[in-house]
Amino acid sequence: MSEKLLVRRAAVLGAGVMGAQIAAHLTNAGVDTVLFDLPAKEGEPNGVVNRAIASLGKLSPAPLASKSLAAAIRPANYELGLKRLKDCDLVIEAIAERMDWKQELYEKIAPFVADHAVLASNTSGLGINKLAEVLPEKLRSRFCGVHFFNPPRYMHLAELIPARTTDKAVLQGLETFLTTTLGKGVVYARDTPNFIGNRIGVFSILATIHHTAETGLGFDEVDALTGPLAGRPKSATYRTSDVVGLDTMAHVIKTMADTLPDDPWHRYFKSPKWLAGLVEKGALGQKAGAGIFRKVGKDIMVLDLEKQDYRPADRKAADELVAILKTKDPVEKFAALRASSHPQAKFLWAVFRDLFHYSAYHLADIAETARDVDLAIRWGYGWSLGPFETWQAAGWKQVAQWIADDIVAGKAMSDAPLPDWVFDGRDGVHSAEGSYSPGKNARLPRSALPVYKRQRFPDPLLGESFAKGETVFENDGIRMWTDGDDIAVASFKTKMHTVSDNVLDGLQEAVARAERDFAGLVVWQPREPFSAGADLAGALGLLQAGKVDAFEAMVANFQATSQSIKYSLVPVVAAVRGLALGGGCEFQMHSARTVAHLESYIGLVEAGVGLLPAGGGLKELAVRASEAAGANGDVFAELKGVFETVAMAKVSASAVEAKELGLLRAGDQVVFNAHELLHVARGQARALADAGYRPPMPARRVRVVGDVGIATFRMLLENMLEGRFISEYDYEIATRIATVVSGGDVDRNAVVDEDWLLRLERQHFVELAQQEKTQARIAHMLKTGKPLRN
Template sequence: MSNKLLVRRAAVLGAGVMGAQIAAHLTNAGVDTVLFDLPAKEGDPNGVVQKAIANLGKLSPAPLASKSLGERLVAANYETGLEQLRGCDLIIEAIAERMDWKQDLYKKIAPFVADTTVLASNTSGLGINKLAEVLPEELRHRFCGVHFFNPPRYMHLAELIPAKTTDAAVLEGLETFLVTTLGKGVVIAKDTPNFIGNRIGVFSMLAAMHHTEQFGLGFDTVDALTGPAVGRPKSATYRTADVVGLDTMAHVIKTMADTLPDDPWHPYFKAPKWLAALIEKGALGQKTGTGIYTKRGKDILVLDLKAQDYRASAGELDAEVAALLKERDPAKKFAALRASAHPQAKFLWACFRDTFHYSAFHLESIADTARDVDLAIRWGYGWSMGPFETWQAAGWKQVADWIAEDIVAGSAMSSAPLPNWVFDGRDGVHNTEGSYSPCRNSKVPRSANPVYARQRYPDALLGEKFSQGRSVFENDGVRMWVDEGDDIAVVGFKTKMNTVSDAVLDGLQEAIARAEKDFAGLVIGQQKEPFSAGADLAGALGALQAGKLAEFEAMVANFQATSQRIKYAQVPVVAAVRGLALGGGCEFQMHAARTVFSLESYVGLVEAGVGLLPAGGGLKEFAVRASEAAGPGGDVFAQLKTAFESVAMGKVSASAVEAKELKLARDSDGIVFNAFELLHVAKAQARALAESGYRPPLPARRIQVAGEVGIATFKMMLVNMLEGYFISKHDYEIATRIATVMCGGEVDRGSLVDEEWLLKLEREHFVALAQMPKTQERIAHMLKTGKPLRN
């Protein structure tokens, strides 16, 4: 029997912050979704939900992959809408964290739940077995917990929590759905308060708060210490609390205090006095505009407990501690942290020590393996390494001895002993065989659920090695590889941010030649993000400033030749795009036989920002597509408008769905929700094209263009913007040239041109812009600051 969960329709109960965003993400994934809440007191009974749906379009970061998707959500209420539950294959309950409310709702909906429907509670910490008690017998084996992290579209982690009664096949089906359809990283947690992510993550924040006071540090200093300097997000500790909401933070701490009375660290499960005082004043963090941090004008101020007031936020790392954190070898870094007398270093050692101690002590009760803890913290809290990986990298035995010494000395937060398995002679918890499980006292490999066979390069933990395939060809810019017995090769870039250099251009052309000779198809894609941040600007600017115009022109011509080589390859070339695909990176995927995007693809032709226009065949491709879409004698100009705005304004899509709306992607391109499955899907697409008798398109020799009339119409729009001071004179110059190329130059409307004509136009206008001082200022500014200059 297959454990497939077919979700034709889903329901989300509760249209609060989480419920509405979970419903939004289900809709992003093409699942027909009904969102429920209480009936409105007046007017339309679905008013509460309609308001929540309208609000989705205003949130940032956006829960919807495109604003238009909000219209697909169906609004319902618990009084008149329960009949709609009968057609749902999956019901996710996401109402407020109150056991009695949740149980009452379950009793109410039970008669409407079909006999194959899976019911899951998105609780962040209530007991799953306790929730299951009120369910009718026949529903219990189809009930479990599923805990999404906020915001659900972007946070990779989803914790799955089986009840004692949950059927293994139901769990496996739901896991597969979460991984592939919703793109999540799933960790199976035991039914303990706050599960894995928040149990360890919130503890690490409580430890940081405790040690902040102990070592007399400012909140901003602690954020400087616990952010990117130690491989964690910029929001670090206190900014994270502000973002989460100080009231929510206090609620989670209280839940820990109430539900974990026997935890050896229980005395620390209380909100600090200053936190309670802020909440009482209504300063709840980001949502109220003031919390631990506040903004005055453009300045960010931080709460100073000594002065009982806000002061300018400096958050300086001491130079000696900053230098110590730059040490590459984790063993040396931890030894130096522990040996240092500096309060900032002592603070960091104490935070790591107590988080390691807590994680090891509770591992057996909260998770099956150490892998589950590390992945939960990486995916739910954005740490580059989980607690066990960090400990193992720093030298397992040595760090274990130090923690034990601190426990004996009474300097650790708790006197609870480390579990015996920590000292059984091991060098860590992860290796090539798997990750340690205290309950089984053995190493456990990754899940055997077939869904994971789709991940060619899963998120690797310390000590995990995945085959890099057999190298077919390699130069300074690219590496082409293939898996044994596979007929689809992959070529990935090796440059910083996967930018396009001469070596990348030459390498791609060579890879295509080899694919044509020896393989059925080729995928252009990287193991990690980004796909490509575009052309190598530093190299281009160097050639220009040195006055090597011929060399510069040759580089542009080579770029175009590479794009054309992708388009006209004799085998299908499929682009696998995730993260940034800017400038030349975007143009490469435009020329591929097909592109497969990860949902979080940020695609744009952003050359205008550095005073240039796209000249890797992108503008030519828009002209070709407009001509094809308009048909003989049709209105080409109408087909160009959206693409022109996208390029002239340097728009970058906020999702792959939006890339299609901006005309930077084709309607036929695929979208994959789990970025770790992207390579698998792209290879499957290349194979499908090859198997179905792929031939490249015939050369486009009769492209109908918008000509002078099109250019003049675009110019009218631009003049209005210039006169309204929306764009600068140089912006006008760039945009006019973009319009000129896209419209096929100063020719009659409806004239027929070929690709070579359009490519020549691209090159001429690109080289002309590149020689202008204002453009060179823009490029230099971008290289120096990373931000566009509007001159």
């Protein structure tokens, strides 16, 4: 049994961009956090930290799950506050990347670090064993490296780097904390410069830079090839460099040059002249407003090395390359790349070849297994497949032969030989048994640490599959399945998990079967999003064909599905991550409980397509406002905030914010690791069932604000109309939303029931749907993915 790391309080040393954001994410996770830095030269001693905390609210993407959390971070400085370290269980150092500064700080803090506390350095590449040398003997066993990727709230990767002296139980305790509490994917790295992610990731960028120069391609052209077409993020290579900062890029390259003198690729570890020139001019990328790319008005310009000036960024991937890269079979794809004489194909093959060569050559030095390398690159750089997975999918033996041929022909960046294990008759490095470890010359299975039992479906590598459970019921919209226990799971089968007729009918059937044969039901999707809402294309088709009756019947069926979830005799738990919009939001509102991943973007967004929520969402808001106000409270005060949220089609920027917007309930759970979502949701369903769950009583006495509420909402809207914050059509939609949540044109404090509210929802939804402007909004959204303001 590994030692449990109990973290009641944590400290972060260093309030720079990275340190402040790590403190923010610890705070997101409910960890009481102290943030340290140098004392201010003048004024308030904690001034440096206070300014860093204040700036967290201005950063994008937001490091805090809610701006209000900034107040929970406690400021401190190294002169006056070191005693506060004594009650910290975890201390993370995140100061500038200088060995002497870090070691000096360790000597200063060592007497104050508690005997049980873990000390970790968030270095991106300095030697962990070297850092440990200055620590007193008793602290060395509790010291290691932990490298968060930037931005730490969003990047899944955390590299754990043991020193020779680190106690294994300490590492396992920290791994468990990072996985569940902070939601990270942990990869163990050896103590080598830049560890795994940046060693391989930055080499890939250097190889891209080298081959860009060799083939004379434009930076925009290369980004068109090395983005989504190659299974990588939209920001591709050069735009990513701009986002990271060209000064940071240059620094990382210099670190590689300084610390890896014996690397066979060492001669490529230098910034090209154009990069050094941009850094010298202060054109550092996005933060400086210009770098490799820059924006002029609405136009994106790109640096042209021949012209020594910016030109419009308009070079694309050639049709021939698009056809090759869209080939489904990776074996065919790589054969076509290798065979093509097109400069873009030659470029791409060369970049892949040198990446495979480098990764294989260095695997034994930098990691225990090929799994660690592939997951580090996927989680740290956002690639859909890591380098070894890509190679294996493309046909291991054939690609290995091509690489060897290119090395012999002098085409590869280095003449270093591929390791012998590459040619031992294998078809790859990953299989169901595990991933290859050169050190042990065996395939090692995934970690058996108890924390991973919480992941029913871990992020699968090529060659891995996890049993999908036994199907209980299936139609074209959903699949209901079980692991053989009494909690069933329902998952949608539609694109973006949109809600179609088949999903509605399937969910009603799943609830009925759960009531009959199970103790609870979880609605969970194997991957994001939870649901992008109603099937707009289907709805628009019915309207344009003039089938208003069929359209109204679909709306009634939507409401019936929400009601069946709410009044199910067994608890229905919604497990939400990613988008939960429109109908997806309404389903979780009607569930007995929602378990939401921190990165859940929840909203009733129907106003954006000229409609209003009619899957029971507005009814539910009216019911909740009545319940919250009680017999004599102010119902309007309870409604005002949620009305604005719906009328403005606001979407939460996190699950925490969804609670503040009234779209999640106070008792709903927030989970930090997406791979643990199903485990927690099933646990909640089980707990509710074990407690003798009964659905709520039908809401027959809902106190509403009536005509006075509608009039008050109208006044708010008229001010927005005059200020041109909304269009006339927005005003009409919002007035109808106000009418429904207010309970219609009845007296203030009148009492209505759920059916009355559902009828109101349906009536206004169907009337809006027949309007020309609404149909134009729906068509525009389907075509462009963006809302139309008409």
